[in-house]
Amino acid sequence: MKIRTQMPKLSLANIFLVVCSTLIPVMTGAQQIDLSQQTWSAEIIRDHGQPVIPLFDGWYPNEDGTRTMCFSYFNMNREEAVDIHLGKDNHLSDDRFKALVPTHFDPLPPRYRHVFCAFTVTVPEDFGQDERITWTLTSNGQTLSVPGKLLAPYVLDEPASDGRGNLAPLVKLSPNGQNIRGRTGIHTPQPIAATVGETLALTAWIEHPNEEVWVGWSHHSGPGKVQFDQKEHQVKTLIGSTQVQATFNDPGEYVVRMQTIDNIAAFEFYCCHTNAYFHINVSN
Numbered sequence: 001m002k003i004r005t006q007m008p009k010l011s012l013a014n015i016f017l018v019v020c021s022t023l024i025p026v027m028t029g030a031q032q033i034d035l036s037q038q039t040w041s042a043e044i045i046r047d048h049g050q051p052v053i054p055l056f057d058g059w060y061p062n063e064d065g066t067r068t069m070c071f072s073y074f075n076m077n078r079e080e081a082v083d084i085h086l087g088k089d090n091h092l093s094d095d096r097f098k099a100l101v102p103t104h105f106d107p108l109p110p111r112y113r114h115v116f117c118a119f120t121v122t123v124p125e126d127f128g129q130d131e132r133i134t135w136t137l138t139s140n141g142q143t144l145s146v147p148g149k150l151l152a153p154y155v156l157d158e159p160a161s162d163g164r165g166n167l168a169p170l171v172k173l174s175p176n177g178q179n180i181r182g183r184t185g186i187h188t189p190q191p192i193a194a195t196v197g198e199t200l201a202l203t204a205w206i207e208h209p210n211e212e213v214w215v216g217w218s219h220h221s222g223p224g225k226v227q228f229d230q231k232e233h234q235v236k237t238l239i240g241s242t243q244v245q246a247t248f249n250d251p252g253e254y255v256v257r258m259q260t261i262d263n264i265a266a267f268e269f270y271c272c273h274t275n276a277y278f279h280i281n282v283s284n
Contacts, residue, residue, distance in 0.1 A: 049080070050140060052076070066123060074113075090136070092133055094132075097122065101221075127150060131150075135148070167209065172204070174205075183272075188279050197248075202245075205240055211236065215258065222248070224252060224282075248280070259275055260274050
């Protein structure tokens with residue numbers, strides 16, 4: 001049985017309460033705590049054995065009339081990274097629309113607690129309010145689903161918030177390349193070639209009115225492990241560029257996700273960050 005739930009725009013403290021009260025696992029193992037039996041306490045977050053929870057952050061309108069849905073996730077493990085291949089254990093209910101669904105889920109981030117808007121789904125202008133795009137994940141013996149929907153309470157500020165003055169950083173992936181601001185994100189125009197075991201430098205150019213912005217790097221998808229010399233850091237916007245050294249232990253096609261926001265605390269208000277996706281082909 002799949003239990004569907006929705007995530008309203010909440011403070012980080014309330015997210016824990018909603019997660020535990022509305023999501024129910026399909027089956028459990030000896031080392032797992034049924035979500036339906038949990039209340040908010042330290043036992044909810046464990047080192048290993050807990051599920052990855054799919055979340056719906058909300059949606060925003062685009063100038064061309066289309067609308068974009070934001071999906072995120074909450075890995076309830078402090079140490080366990082979870083890999084879930086695309087298919088019956090990791091899929092969207094509607095395959096009409098392109099989406100860069102993640103297959104690698106990092107352990108619980110210590111500072112901002114869940115990964116916000118890891119990927120987006122853009123739907124046409126005639127996509128109805130009664131229609132749904134549901135993301136389903138099965139991990140550690142539990143199947144959880146969340147529906148994306150175009151309802152007014154879920155509208156997100158994008159790419160700026162007039163009320164709080166937040167503005168998503170402007171990002172480009174080459175010095176003279178296209179620049180993008182916001183969660184829909186920017187992609188490398190062509191895959192980057194890399195070699196197993198050799199360090200690959202990934203660079204982005206960032207503009208923002210603030211003196212510095214936060215940048216975080218994640219293994220989004222791909223068959224093996226990815227190591228970064230730094231997972232997150234502050235970047236001086238006067239310098240204009242940021243770089244990470246990534247190393248891949250297996251050949252295959254990978255995506256590395258970079259996220260940047262003016263202040264990490266702004267994630268709690270669901271505004272405003274920019275996604276960048278580096279597509280990488282790793283060979284022996």
